[in-house]
Amino acid sequence: MVIQTIITDDPPKVTRKENKPPVSQPPLARAKTMASMVRKNTTQEPAVTRAAVKRPGGATNPIPAKRPAIRPLPKTGASSAASSNSVAGKTSKTAAKAAPAKSVSKWDWKGRFELVNTELTTLKSKTKELTDQRDELQGIVDEFQEKEDISTQKIVDLEAANSQLSEELTVVKKDMKEITDRNEQIETELKETKESLDKANASLKEFRELCKKHRKTIEENADQIKDLETILSSKSKTVDELTERVKDLQNLCHEMDKDRRVLHNTIQEMKGNIRVFCRVRPRIAKESAKTLCAINYIDESTLEIGRADGSDSLSCSGKIRGGKQEFSFDKVFPPTASQASVFEELSMLVQSALEGYNVCVFAYGQTGSGKTYTMEGSNDRELEGMIPRTVRHIFDQMKEFELLGWEYKIEASFLEIYNEHIVDLLDFNQKTHDIRMVDSKGQDLYVTNLQVEEIHSPEELHQCLRIAQQNRAVAATKSNERSSRSHSVARIRLIGTHTEKEEMCIGNLNLVDLAGSERLKGEEAARTAETKNINKSLANLGNVILALLKKQDHIPYRNSKLTHLLMPSLGGNSKTLMLLNISPLDDCYNETLNSLRFASNVNNCKLGNVKRTKTMLQNPNSSNNTSQV
Numbered sequence: 001m002v003i004q005t006i007i008t009d010d011p012p013k014v015t016r017k018e019n020k021p022p023v024s025q026p027p028l029a030r031a032k033t034m035a036s037m038v039r040k041n042t043t044q045e046p047a048v049t050r051a052a053v054k055r056p057g058g059a060t061n062p063i064p065a066k067r068p069a070i071r072p073l074p075k076t077g078a079s080s081a082a083s084s085n086s087v088a089g090k091t092s093k094t095a096a097k098a099a100p101a102k103s104v105s106k107w108d109w110k111g112r113f114e115l116v117n118t119e120l121t122t123l124k125s126k127t128k129e130l131t132d133q134r135d136e137l138q139g140i141v142d143e144f145q146e147k148e149d150i151s152t153q154k155i156v157d158l159e160a161a162n163s164q165l166s167e168e169l170t171v172v173k174k175d176m177k178e179i180t181d182r183n184e185q186i187e188t189e190l191k192e193t194k195e196s197l198d199k200a201n202a203s204l205k206e207f208r209e210l211c212k213k214h215r216k217t218i219e220e221n222a223d224q225i226k227d228l229e230t231i232l233s234s235k236s237k238t239v240d241e242l243t244e245r246v247k248d249l250q251n252l253c254h255e256m257d258k259d260r261r262v263l264h265n266t267i268q269e270m271k272g273n274i275r276v277f278c279r280v281r282p283r284i285a286k287e288s289a290k291t292l293c294a295i296n297y298i299d300e301s302t303l304e305i306g307r308a309d310g311s312d313s314l315s316c317s318g319k320i321r322g323g324k325q326e327f328s329f330d331k332v333f334p335p336t337a338s339q340a341s342v343f344e345e346l347s348m349l350v351q352s353a354l355e356g357y358n359v360c361v362f363a364y365g366q367t368g369s370g371k372t373y374t375m376e377g378s379n380d381r382e383l384e385g386m387i388p389r390t391v392r393h394i395f396d397q398m399k400e401f402e403l404l405g406w407e408y409k410i411e412a413s414f415l416e417i418y419n420e421h422i423v424d425l426l427d428f429n430q431k432t433h434d435i436r437m438v439d440s441k442g443q444d445l446y447v448t449n450l451q452v453e454e455i456h457s458p459e460e461l462h463q464c465l466r467i468a469q470q471n472r473a474v475a476a477t478k479s480n481e482r483s484s485r486s487h488s489v490a491r492i493r494l495i496g497t498h499t500e501k502e503e504m505c506i507g508n509l510n511l512v513d514l515a516g517s518e519r520l521k522g523e524e525a526a527r528t529a530e531t532k533n534i535n536k537s538l539a540n541l542g543n544v545i546l547a548l549l550k551k552q553d554h555i556p557y558r559n560s561k562l563t564h565l566l567m568p569s570l571g572g573n574s575k576t577l578m579l580l581n582i583s584p585l586d587d588c589y590n591e592t593l594n595s596l597r598f599a600s601n602v603n604n605c606k607l608g609n610v611k612r613t614k615t616m617l618q619n620p621n622s623s624n625n626t627s628q629v
């Protein structure tokens, strides 16, 4: 503690005393001065040490002004304390020694020497004492220095730690911010969730109420169901009874349908298996200037015809009545007759085809007499010809037959016989076509390479008809007037199946628009193979019909392509309708008369009973199943 006081107390005084000359001072004063010198030495060294403490890295840390230069000395050990005490003790001894010094006279050199010597001894011991003290202090200073170094290192470490902690703090702050943000977000979500939950709870409440209501309704319905089940069981009993009854009625219907077919056929047979209708076309606009024949329509089936001027009175087979010839047919249609009225008569035969009979309808007559008009007509629904009406009728009838358990498949093909060659009107790729028998036993025939279309609607068949008409028109441009020089045949095959009764009926319907029947004159006729073929085929058609009429053993079907092709539809298992078309023009009178005579002959041909094809349903494609009934 004494040392500290020495060092820190008033150092500037010590400095001032140093500057004064020591000689003039009294001994006491000098002793004081020596003490001050000791203090000076003691204070100077630490002052330098403390002035600046070099930090590691060269930085100088100034010591704060308020901080004491040297802190109170820790009592490091007994030695240092002892030494301190000893310094203090010695100092006080020296002072004690100095106090009893006697004043020496100037002349007492010995006394003065002793005195100086004593002072010197004292000073020496004091110097030694101070040196020891300095060494001690140096040790303390070194110790402090070491401690300061350690502290400095600690400060550096702490600063590094501080910097690291600052960084960590930044990270922590960042994390904290994120957490805060997330927390806010979660809080928002939580709020939303709470709202949703509230809504859900409200909905749940409503739903529960609804459930309650529904449960009540279900209970009510369950009661109703029970009642209904009771009713149902009684009704199902009734249904079973009715089903049985329906079955019986269906059987009855089937039997009645059979009877009806037989009766229908009987009526057709009574009307004649070969029938001839005569249709007189009206004078068309471009013929307005031309003279008409004199035609009287006696009744529904008889007409008489003569030249306009009454000059012709010859008769071949018809009766002569005032210069006119009379012809009778199954039906005569005057120029005013509509397409519908003609079809009304024809529809009976279409019905027969649906019931499994073969039917053949010929439109016969000279060129321009109205054959194509009758068979095809025009696009106007009112003016539709026999072919489109037949198709419509078939589809109408099919629906009724379906009620009786019949299902129908319809196949159609369109061909033309020109110059004794068959041309496919649905496929104009100039393939060769032959007529072949389906098998060696039956009479059924087919044409090779002929395109056969399955028809599912009237529209599909109309489409086929349009294609056939177009192809015929293309051929007509290649060969002048070809349409009137070829036979056009529309073939419709109707395949009916009754699955339950295992029955099948197949009917073929041939609708033929024949080539013009007019006879070409002289050399022209002899020259062209075309004319020869037409004449041949038409004549052969007449021969076949006559042979049938006379019930000849041999019927010359194969003498022409037309009769060969129509063989199954001419004769035993068929119904034939000859639709004679005549022109009302006086210019055409001779040809009209020829046609009337030809048709009149056909009308007289009575075929034997027609037999229907009825098949047991084993294999629809095999004709071996066919039996005559």
Ligand SMILES: Nc1ncnc2c1ncn2[C@@H]1O[C@H](COP(=O)(O)OP(=O)(O)OP(=O)(O)O)[C@@H](O)[C@H]1O
Binding pocket: 280, 281, 282, 284, 335, 365, 366, 367, 368, 369, 370, 371, 372, 373, 374, 483, 484, 485, 515, 516, 581
């Ligand atoms: N019943 C009728 N009512 C109105 N016009 C008719 C009737 N019959 C025929 N015609 C008209 O007479 C003309 C000749 O008829 P269509 O072409 O049918 O004769 P076609 O005998 O078929 O002749 P082609 O042998 O040359 O084919 C046509 O313009 C047709 O419209």
